[in-house]
Amino acid sequence: MEAESTGGNMGEKADVEMAENPFEPYIESLRQQLEDQDPVFLIGVIVALAVIVITCVFLKYFLSSKTVRSAVLLVGLCDSGKTLLFSRLLSGKFKRTQTSITDSSAPYKAKNDKGSTWTLIDLPGHDSLRSQYLEKFKSAARAIVFVVDSAIFQKEVRDVAEFLYILLTDTVISRNAPALLVACNKQDITMAKSAKLIQQQLEKELNTLRVTRSAALSSQDGSVGGSVYLGKKGKDFEFNQLPMKVEFLECSARGSKGEDGDADMESLEKNLAKL
Numbered sequence: 001m002e003a004e005s006t007g008g009n010m011g012e013k014a015d016v017e018m019a020e021n022p023f024e025p026y027i028e029s030l031r032q033q034l035e036d037q038d039p040v041f042l043i044g045v046i047v048a049l050a051v052i053v054i055t056c057v058f059l060k061y062f063l064s065s066k067t068v069r070s071a072v073l074l075v076g077l078c079d080s081g082k083t084l085l086f087s088r089l090l091s092g093k094f095k096r097t098q099t100s101i102t103d104s105s106a107p108y109k110a111k112n113d114k115g116s117t118w119t120l121i122d123l124p125g126h127d128s129l130r131s132q133y134l135e136k137f138k139s140a141a142r143a144i145v146f147v148v149d150s151a152i153f154q155k156e157v158r159d160v161a162e163f164l165y166i167l168l169t170d171t172v173i174s175r176n177a178p179a180l181l182v183a184c185n186k187q188d189i190t191m192a193k194s195a196k197l198i199q200q201q202l203e204k205e206l207n208t209l210r211v212t213r214s215a216a217l218s219s220q221d222g223s224v225g226g227s228v229y230l231g232k233k234g235k236d237f238e239f240n241q242l243p244m245k246v247e248f249l250e251c252s253a254r255g256s257k258g259e260d261g262d263a264d265m266e267s268l269e270k271n272l273a274k275l
Contacts, residue, residue, distance in 0.1 A: 069176060071119045071140040072108065072272065075167070076147035077159055078125040081185040085147060085253040086122040088263040089272075094254070100124045103133055112273035118142060130163070138172050143179040143275050145268070150184045150192035150250070153201075161205035165213065168206075168242060169227035177244035181271050187264065188252040195248040199239065206230065207237040247271055 074082045083097040083104070090106050101124055108120035119140075123133040144167065148160055167173055167180075182202075184195040210230045231241040239246040249271060252264040 069140050069142040069178065070117075071105075071121050071137060072143045072145060072275070073134075073137055073141050074120065074122045074145050074147060075130065075134065075163075076125050077149070077156060077163065078127075080125060080147040080149045081253045082122055082125060082147045085145075085183065085185065085251070085263075085265070085268075086120060088253050088265060089120060089269070092262070094259045094263075099126065101126070101129065103137070108272075110273045110275065111269050116273070116275065118272070118275065131166070134167070134170075138170065139176070141173070141176065141178040143181060143272070144173075145181045145183050147183045147185050148198060149186055150194075150198065151186045151189040153184075153193045153198055157201055157205055161202055161209055164202065165206055165209045165230065169213075169230050171228055174228045174243060177242075179271075179275060180242070180244050180246045181268065182246070182248045183268055184248065184250045185253055187250045188254055188256045195250045199248045203236075203238055210237055 074086055076082050078099055083100055084095060086104060087093065087095040087097070089108055100122060103121055103123050105119055105121040108118050110116040110118065121137055123137065124130055146164065146167070149156065153160070182195070182199070184193070184198050186192055214229070231237040235241070239248075249267040250264075251268050255261040255263045
């Protein structure tokens with residue numbers, strides 16, 4: 001009787017253990033199979049699993065850290081016509097503007113078959129404001145439209161070149177290499193300079209600036225702190241030396257017929273459609 005009771009207790013105990021760990025038989029069977037396997041085979045399986053895990057972690061980090069750049073920045077000096085160009089690109093309508101003291105942004109649908117939509121951002125052109133706004137948006141730039149007043153370019157060539165130099169030697173912009181569209185605006189004015197002439201004069205001015213700025217900013221070890229070298233060392237600067245695509249184009253936000261007519265922006269819109 002006592003033996004039956006003891007046997008019954010042991011059976012109950014086994015049932016309890018089975019209920020608490022129902023996978024124990026399977027684990028034991030798997031352990032036995034692994035022990036029977038060739039050690040070389042087991043090492044291969046472990047290495048393969050490790051590679052898969054590392055790859056998944058890397059892909060997750062890479063995809064999550066990758067920034068989607070979808071902004072088109074309108075930059076330039078004061079009174080170059082950026083804000084009117086901003087309005088024309090969005091609505092096609094003429095709008096009287098004043099000097100911007102903050103940024104303006106809106107979705108811009110490119111004129112292409114893909115229906116691409118970018119965020120068009122007009123940045124202030126005042127000398128005291130443009131650096132802070134450029135810093136704010138430069139990481140998101142897919143393209144930068146640098147607007148130049150073609151009518152008074154000769155007077156502003158130095159200032160235009162200095163602003164361009166800051167843009168082109170910025171480490172973030174150089175690394176991301178957004179497309180650079182130099183929009184030679186106000187072509188409706190008789191004295192406006194051509195895009196080709198503006199490009200040539202800017203290359204000369206930037207070449208001079210590179211020498212003076214590099215000498216001024218060089219640190220003790222001979223490197224330039226906080227910026228990248230403009231163009232190729234040992235060669236006169238040309239825009240085709242830059243890591244990004246550069247296009248000079250002519251446009252007129254006002255248009256040849258003034259306020260009642262359409263803007264002349266076909267070349268700019270075609271380039272934006274290629275982004």
